Amino acid sequence: MDSTPVVPPSPPPLTRRIVTLLGDARELLCDHLELAALEARRAGAGLVRTLCAAVVISLLAVTAWLALIAAAIVWVTDAGVGWGGALACAALANLVLAAGIAWWLRIQARDLLFAATLRHLRRTAGAGDGDAP
Numbered sequence: 001m002d003s004t005p006v007v008p009p010s011p012p013p014l015t016r017r018i019v020t021l022l023g024d025a026r027e028l029l030c031d032h033l034e035l036a037a038l039e040a041r042r043a044g045a046g047l048v049r050t051l052c053a054a055v056v057i058s059l060l061a062v063t064a065w066l067a068l069i070a071a072a073i074v075w076v077t078d079a080g081v082g083w084g085g086a087l088a089c090a091a092l093a094n095l096v097l098a099a100g101i102a103w104w105l106r107i108q109a110r111d112l113l114f115a116a117t118l119r120h121l122r123r124t125a126g127a128g129d130g131d132a133p
Contacts, residue, residue, distance in 0.1 A: 069094070 012020075069090050076086040 073083075073086045073090050076089065077083060081089075
């Protein structure tokens with residue numbers, strides 16, 4: 001039996017701890033950046049799929065709308081209205097619908113102007129003008 005006392009290992013010097021800490025922080029940052037890049041790639045692919053689906057849906061909706069207009073024109077001409085009058089009515093109906101959507105869009109556009117932020121900035125700018133010498 002050896003009676004030599006067991007000496008606990010000495011802690012590593014401070015410089016080695018700092019180097020290890022910096023290396024670990026660098027690896028952690030690299031891992032987070034890699035994760036962000038992979039998620040961005042996945043989000044981009046999802047956006048492309050969504051846009052492609054939106055284009056296909058839009059084409060199908062336009063095709064259906066044109067078929068409905070054509071059916072209405074055929075129905076009106078079978079009722080005795082001439083082709084010119086039927087086409088004019090279809091064009092007028094499309095223009096009225098487009099004007100209604102444009103009016104609705106104009107109302108909706110008011111909400112896109114960051115109203116609360118603009119109010120705050122105007123109020124701040126107005127308060128600043130009163131303080132000027």
